[in-house]
Amino acid sequence: TGGVDHISIHHENEIAQSKGATGKIPSNYWMHCEFLLVNGGKMSKSLNNLYTLKDLGEKGYSPLDYRMFNFSSHYRNKINFTFEAMDAAKSALKRLKEGYRNHVQGNEIIEENILQDYENRFLQAINDDLNMPVAMSIVWEVIKNPNKSKQLAELLKKFDIVLGLKIDEEEQKVDLPKEILDLIEQRKQAREQKDWKKSDELRDLILTKGYIVKDSKEGMTVEKK
Numbered sequence: 001t002g003g004v005d006h007i008s009i010h011h012e013n014e015i016a017q018s019k020g021a022t023g024k025i026p027s028n029y030w031m032h033c034e035f036l037l038v039n040g041g042k043m044s045k046s047l048n049n050l051y052t053l054k055d056l057g058e059k060g061y062s063p064l065d066y067r068m069f070n071f072s073s074h075y076r077n078k079i080n081f082t083f084e085a086m087d088a089a090k091s092a093l094k095r096l097k098e099g100y101r102n103h104v105q106g107n108e109i110i111e112e113n114i115l116q117d118y119e120n121r122f123l124q125a126i127n128d129d130l131n132m133p134v135a136m137s138i139v140w141e142v143i144k145n146p147n148k149s150k151q152l153a154e155l156l157k158k159f160d161i162v163l164g165l166k167i168d169e170e171e172q173k174v175d176l177p178k179e180i181l182d183l184i185e186q187r188k189q190a191r192e193q194k195d196w197k198k199s200d201e202l203r204d205l206i207l208t209k210g211y212i213v214k215d216s217k218e219g220m221t222v223e224k225k
Contacts, residue, residue, distance in 0.1 A: 004032045037080045056086070060210065060224035064165055065090040071132045071163070093165065099143035100156050100167045106148025115155055118142055122159055139163070176222060180211055184222060187213070 002011065011030055018026040035042075038049040053063055069089035073079040118138060125134035139159055142152050160167050176184070187202040203213045210225045 001031045002033070004034055007032055031075070033075045034078045037078055039082055040080055043081070051081075059083070061086050061090060065093055067165065068093040068096075071136050074129075074131060074133060076129070096139070096143060096165065097167050097169075100153055103143075103145075103148050103153035103156065104150060106150060106152070108147040108149040110145075110147060110149045110151045115151060118155060119158070126162055135159075135162075176211070180206060180209060180222070183209075184213070184220070188220070 007030075011032075015025055018024065037043065038047075038051075041047070041049075043049055053066065056063075056066060065086060066089070069081070069086055070079065072085075072089070118141065122135055122138045125131045125138060128134070139156065142156055142159075145152055157168055183202055183206050187199050187206070190196075190198040190202060206213050206222070207225070212223050212225050214221045214223070
């Protein structure tokens, strides 16, 4: 395996050396990844657009968010990294896990031929030179099935042996800094006093510090931006 830039420089050379030394080729299959672009251009230290997993973590993305991002393209095609794309991948992974949990709680019975069709098409995509976009389209078909079923949840877990997205694991809770906790408490008090203007101002202030506040009928949640 390697990048497409290794084909003529390294891999053809390795084949020639191995055949010359042993009379045999070193491998029957060679998999070459296309380049990762950043905002449509080359990624390099000189352009100051080289990001590590640690950098992404500091911006609120997990390694699995990045894995989800990569599944949007075939490894033989270029893929363009943007933080908008990472936001979409993070949101998609969250929806996928929610969809899995919905099936876990379901009680519908799914016919065996339907389950087998999902699995066959998923395996066909994986065996077609790791065609991840097609494989993920099958995953979303299962997620969106209106009949919520534990059988479908088990099928998704089976798919996840390949995907490695840990769909059955709960999201890790974010350890919030004291400054953010204090602002959240102030906002709670403002909402209890029905001071909606101050509540909105505090929400916006928390956002500038890298955290998103969401209100729902279950209460307030905070997640890293």
